Amino acid sequence: MGSVKDLEILEPPTEDSTGHAIFHFSDRYSVFDWGEMPKKLDRKGEVLALMGAYTFEILEEEGIKTHYMGMGEEGEIKKLDDLEEPSSQMHIELVNVLEPDFKEGSYDYSVFQNPPVNNYLVPLEIIYRNRVPVGSSARSRYSPKELGLEAEEWPEEPVSLDEPLVEPSTKLEEQDRCIDEEEAERISGVSLQEIYEITRKSNEIIIENVEEAGMKNDDGKLEFLYIDGDIAVGDVAGTFDENRFTFNGVQVSKEVLRQAYKKDQPEWVEEVKKAKKKAINEGVEQWKELMTTEPQPLGIEDLASEMYQAGANRYIGRDFFDVRDLGEVMSDLKTKL
Template identity: 70%
Template sequence: MGSVKDIEVIEEPSSGSVGQAVFTFSDRYSVFDWGEMPEHIDDKGEALALMGAYTFERLERNGVKTHYLGLEEDGEIKNLENLETPSNKMHVKLVNVLEPEFKEESYDYSDYQNPPNDNYLVPLEIIYRNRIPIGSSARGRYSPADLGLEMNDWPNEAVSLNEPLLEASTKLEEQDRYVSDEEAGNMSGLSIRKIYEKAAKVNEIITERAEEIGMQHDDGKAEFLYIGGNIAVGDVAGTFDEDRFTFQGMQVSKEVLRQGYKKRQPEWVDEVKEAKEKAKKEGIRDWKDLVNTEPQTLGFEPLVSEMYRAGANKYVGRELFDVRKLSEIMDELKDTLEDSS
């Protein structure tokens, strides 16, 4: 499935009907699209599964279709409220994947113009942004004025937007890239306006939950499935890996790991960035072949594990993990990152 989730197929999808699968959320993590990193984050998989389940169930209650079926416990599929202990196994509907062919230094999406199936993965990720935090890629692609902000330069703090910014990115390419709305519509064969409407609703519901628990929802991403004429939310949403949240002025998300590498192994981060840029410029598919060094462990992964567990407790509204308060953990993480400077 990927660097952080495994998938077990229970029933394959056909051209006319969806199948079923189980996502197993692992304790692996990935930053900068590298894939599996050298250290794991204990209980991260269970924390993400719980957050994703909460988000999916809240979306469904608000009329947003998803592929979520429930969490597994003792061989049974349950809703979050019926779960007795944390679970890292999520049952979902499974659809076909129409892999675009890479030829002549580009990807061919012609299958999406006349799909052979009535259920398939939409080949896009939709990124929604409510704030522009430190570390956001948007800072390199937009000036504050581009986003209607009355400032000349990006400050050394998060900046709230007047309206959420929605952007489309590729999903099935070796290196994700942002695409225009026109290209996104052509690639997927669907109305990008309707996809954006779904993404905006996902963003709204996650933002609402964040505000209820004293967090700010900075940004995130959503993926979608086409099922028999309907667009449903797929993969997982509203977790500390898919979205960035701020609590007491500090980001509660995978971003703490990204910042850790920027401070403790900046040479590797720079090499990854340069490799991606070169691959994009020269039409090279496997950019990681251009990176000569390997990432090392950060040393504060146990503290990040506590962040995931305490944050999940707060988000789902249940004390499913025995862990310190999130405020105490974030204070220690802040000191750890500052010591790395």
């Protein structure tokens, strides 16, 4: 399926109806779109599955449709509160995936203008930002005033926004791109209005629950499905891979691993950046073919694993994992970054 989870298809989707599948969340992780990194994070798969299940259940309580069916345990499909132990298996409603064609250095999305099926993955990721940290790509695309701020220049500190910034990007390209709303509607064949409404409401729900856990939701991303005229939230949401949460101003998310690679292996990070840029300029689809080096283990993977587990305990409000409190873990992790 991907770099961090695998897909088991129990019943494939048809042209007219959705199917049934299981996400098997693994302990693998990926940064900078590299794919599987050289060392795994113990129990990360269970963390993401449980956090995703919790998020889907609180979204559905508020009337937001998702593809979530329940968690797998001993051959049964259960809601989160009914689990006896942590599970890395999430049952989902499965839709068709229509792929854009890569032709002469660009992608052709014409299949989405007249889809041959009534259920499919919308080829967009919707990114929402409640804060703009230092180094965010949003700073290169917007001035502070364009986002409703009074400052003339971006300050050297994270900036909170009065209203979330919501942006579309491509989902099915080898190297996804931030795009404008006009292109998003053109390539996907769906209206962004409903998707944006769901995104903003989901963000509000996640913010409320994260703050009850003593954290903040800086930003996140959502994916969507078209199912017989309705829009549903797909993939997974509200996890440390999909969102950037903070605790006392310190990242509690996959961003910790990104920053660690920037600090410890800057040459590899720079080569990744150059390879991606070269691929765009030369119309090459597989940017990794241009790489000459590979990432090495960081040495903080065990501590990062504990961060994932402690953070999940806080977010879900149940001690699924026998680890130290998040505050203790983050104090140790902060000294490594």
